[in-house]
Amino acid sequence: xxxxxxxxxxxxxxxRHRLRRLQQRLDPRRARRLPVHTERVADGxxxxxxxxxxxxxxxxHEGEIRSAWTSNPLIQSAIQLRQTGDPERFWLGWLFxxxxxxxxxxxxxxxxxxxxxxxxxxxxxxxxxxxxFDSSAAGIEKAxxxxxxxxxxxxxxxxxxxxxxxxxxxxxxxxDVVFFAGPLHHIRDLEGMLSRVRRCLKPDGALLFNExxxxxxxxxxxxxxAIINRVxxxxxxxxxxxxxxxxxxxxxxxxxxxxxxxxxxxxxVLDLLGMYFDYELKRPLGGGLLHPIFDLLDGKRLAxxxxxxxxxxxxxxxxxxxxxxxxxxxPDMYIGICRHKR
Numbered sequence: 001x002x003x004x005x006x007x008x009x010x011x012x013x014x015x016r017h018r019l020r021r022l023q024q025r026l027d028p029r030r031a032r033r034l035p036v037h038t039e040r041v042a043d044g045x046x047x048x049x050x051x052x053x054x055x056x057x058x059x060x061h062e063g064e065i066r067s068a069w070t071s072n073p074l075i076q077s078a079i080q081l082r083q084t085g086d087p088e089r090f091w092l093g094w095l096f097x098x099x100x101x102x103x104x105x106x107x108x109x110x111x112x113x114x115x116x117x118x119x120x121x122x123x124x125x126x127x128x129x130x131x132x133f134d135s136s137a138a139g140i141e142k143a144x145x146x147x148x149x150x151x152x153x154x155x156x157x158x159x160x161x162x163x164x165x166x167x168x169x170x171x172x173x174x175x176d177v178v179f180f181a182g183p184l185h186h187i188r189d190l191e192g193m194l195s196r197v198r199r200c201l202k203p204d205g206a207l208l209f210n211e212x213x214x215x216x217x218x219x220x221x222x223x224x225x226a227i228i229n230r231v232x233x234x235x236x237x238x239x240x241x242x243x244x245x246x247x248x249x250x251x252x253x254x255x256x257x258x259x260x261x262x263x264x265x266x267x268x269v270l271d272l273l274g275m276y277f278d279y280e281l282k283r284p285l286g287g288g289l290l291h292p293i294f295d296l297l298d299g300k301r302l303a304x305x306x307x308x309x310x311x312x313x314x315x316x317x318x319x320x321x322x323x324x325x326x327x328x329x330x331p332d333m334y335i336g337i338c339r340h341k342r
Contacts, residue, residue, distance in 0.1 A: 069287070069294035072303050073080055074313045082285045083210075083335050091335060092117055092181075095208055096126040099281065099337060103127060104176040108200070110165065111135075111183025115143025118179075122147075122154050127177070133160040166192035170200040172249070180209040185266035194276040198340070207277055207338040212287075213269045214332035217255045217262060220292065224329060225249065228293055231319060238301065239312055245296045270334060277338035287332030289320040 015152045016104045077087040084094040096103070105128045109118050112132035121127040124282040132155065166189055172253055178197050186191050197207060215221065220228070255262065270282070293316065302309045323329045327341055 025127050067291075069290045071299055072294070072313055074310060075290060075294075075317065078317045079285055079333075083283065084132075090233075091210060092120060093124065093126070095335075095337070096121070100206060103274070105129070105178055106175045107131070107177040108175040108177040109133075109181075110197075111162070111180065111186065112139070112143060112157065113182075114139045115146060115155070117181050118143065118155055118157070119147055119150065119152060121179075122152050123150060128154065130155045131158075131175070132156065133158045133165065135159070135161045162187045162193055163189065164198045169276070171198045172200065173202040173205070174200045176202055178205070178207045180207070180211060182211060184209060184269050185212045185263050186261040188261070188264050190265055190269065190272050194272060198276055201340065203340060204342070206280070207273075208336075209273070209338070210285075210333075210335045211269055212263065212266055212291075212332055213334050214287070214291070214330070215263070216264055216265060216267050217250065217252070218292065219249045219255075220247070224288070226324050227291065227323065227329060229293050231289065231316070232293060232296060235297070235312060236317075239298055239309065241296055241298055246294060247292055273338055276341075279336060280339050281335070281337040283335050284324070284331035285333035285335055286320050286324055287328035288324055290316060291332045 004210070070079065080089055080091060081087040083091040084098070086094075103126055107118075107127040107130045108119060109121075109130060111132045111134035112118050113136065115132060118130045118132045122130055132143070134143075134157075137159055140157050140159050143155075147153075147155050147157065162183070178201050184190065184193075188312075199205060215224075225247055232246065250258070273279070302313055320329075324331060
C-alpha cells in the first residue's frame, strides 16, 4: 500500500462535502419551480415496435443502470471539472446558463431515455417547451410519470426511433436547441439524423452534445488494451472484481448479442458533426482509461469513502490526465456546441 500512502494527501479535504452539495443541487425536486410557456411542437414522431436493442434499453431504464465509471463521486467531480472548469458545476446548467446565456423557447431531445435531463431543463426554466423521444417504452413511461409528479406540462415525451425521426421528423426550422446526451454513438444512420437536424434547427439554433466518441463497439486498439491492463495490474487486488482480471475486447458475436447499436459508428461522430455543422465548442472529457477500466473494478468498494479507496481513484484520474495530455491515449468522451455552417 506504499504507493497509496504517497498520494493520500492529493485529495482535497472538502471533496466529499462538495459532492454531497452537488448531488443535492442536481435533484430536480430541490430546485426552484420557474414559470414556463406551454406550447405543442412538431408532430410526426410515431409509436414504434420493440426491437432487441430497445428491449435491452427497457431493461436498463427499469433497473436505472448507470455507467460504472461515472457512478464514482470523485470521477463525477473530475468529469465536471473537464466539462465546465468547475468540479461542482453540472454540465447541463453550464451549457444553458454560461454558454447559451438565455432560455430556449423550443428544445428537441433525441434519445431522451428516462427523461432526467429534459425534466431538469423544464424545471429550471432553461427551456419553455421540450419535445423528447426515445425507443424505450420503459424509459418514456418513467419520464412521463416523473414529469407528471412535478406538475410539468411543458414536456412532450414520445415513443419513436432514430430511424423514424430521420425519415419523418420536421422538415422546417422548428427548434432553438437540438440536444444529444449520449445517443449519437447508437445511431447507425448518422447522416440521415444530422441531415434532419440541420433542417429542423432554427438558423441561430444550437446543437448540444455530450457523447462517447471512442472506438466502435468499445473494441480498443492493441496499444490501448496493453495500457489498460498494465495500469490494472498496479491496482491492489481488493479493488478489482477478480484478482487477475484483464481487459479483453469483445468479439463481434458478443457485441451483436449484447447491443449491436453500442458504439456502432462512434469513432466518426466528431468528423460527421464537423461536416454538417460548425463547432462553437468541442471539449474533450477523457475516459480513455477510466471508462474501460472501471468495468473491471469493484465500484462499490472504490466509492466507500475510505482514504485508501479515494487514493486509488485519484491515482487513476491523474494517470488518465497524464496519458491524455501527452497524446498517449485519446479521450472517449466529448462535450460540445454546434451551429449552422456560415
